[in-house]
Amino acid sequence: SYVLTQPPSVSVAPGQTASIACGGAYIENKYVHWYQQIPGQAPILVVYDNSDRPSGIPERFSGSNSGSTATLTINRVEAGDEAGYFCQVWDGTSDHPVFGGGTKLTVL
Amino acid sequence: EVQLVESGGGLVQPGRSLKLSCAASGFTFDDYVMHWVRHSPGKGLEWVSSINSNSDTINYADSVKGRFTISRDNTRNSLYLQMNSLRAEDMALYYCVRDGGLINPLYYFDYWGQGTLVTVSS
Numbered sequence: 647s648y649v650l651t652q653p654p655s656v657s658v659a660p661g662q663t664a665s666i667a668c669g670g671a672y673i674e675n676k677y678v679h680w681y682q683q684i685p686g687q688a689p690i691l692v693v694y695d696n697s698d699r700p701s702g703i704p705e706r707f708s709g710s711n712s713g714s715t716a717t718l719t720i721n722r723v724e725a726g727d728e729a730g731y732f733c734q735v736w737d738g739t740s741d742h743p744v745f746g747g748g749t750k751l752t753v754l
Numbered sequence: 755e756v757q758l759v760e761s762g763g764g765l766v767q768p769g770r771s772l773k774l775s776c777a778a779s780g781f782t783f784d785d786y787v788m789h790w791v792r793h794s795p796g797k798g799l800e801w802v803s804s805i806n807s808n809s810d811t812i813n814y815a816d817s818v819k820g821r822f823t824i825s826r827d828n829t830r831n832s833l834y835l836q837m838n839s840l841r842a843e844d845m846a847l848y849y850c851v852r853d854g855g856l857i858n859p860l861y862y863f864d865y866w867g868q869g870t871l872v873t874v875s876s
């Protein structure tokens with residue numbers, strides 16, 4: 647089945663930019679979606695279809711997908727952004743949604 | 755406001771059954787494909803099952819196929835997951851999730867419930 651690979655952790659200082667990668671075979675041909683999960687809370691969709699933001703999600707959150715890596719970028723990181731971030735795609739071979747293993751973002 | 759409220763989780767012995775429910779409100783329930791997604795510390799997020807609006811298209815993850823049954827009652831705005839022959843590896847927080855597409859699925863998840871915890875242990 648299709649595998650999405652994320653780094654286990656990323657650390658960034660407040661006010662800086664965080665980039666979270668998501669790798670997978672031919673991922674540039676797929677729509678990638680991103681979720682934020684703050685501990686104890688349900689996941690929230692922060693980016694869908696590679697780079698679109700749901701209403702209510704700050705413009706600081708953006709996504710891209712090119713080459714062999716999709717990237718979630720968080721500009722001007724705040725303490726409240728500290729959370730787990732998961733990428734997700736639709737795997738046409740298995741006809742199933744697939745999640746990456748998640749990346750814990752730590753705000754220093 | 756979209757709300758998804760799960761219930762039915764609990765402690766169950768291996769091999770036994772459990773039925774989860776999800777009460778939906780704040781949107782036209784029968785316009786959407788619905789999913790169950792679970793989260794366990796060891797496996798991360800895992801999609802479990804999906805059902806379309808009139809219940810004629812149903813899919814399962816290989817890990818639960820033949821043991822779990824998804825269903826919905828549009829008259830009650832409710833989603834269900836019947837879990838049989840439960841295993842230790844089924845232990846997780848189970849989320850009721852709405853698909854991001856109106857009528858036709860887009861296979862991303864725009865609203866999540868708070869989850870209900872299933873613990874499988876003797």
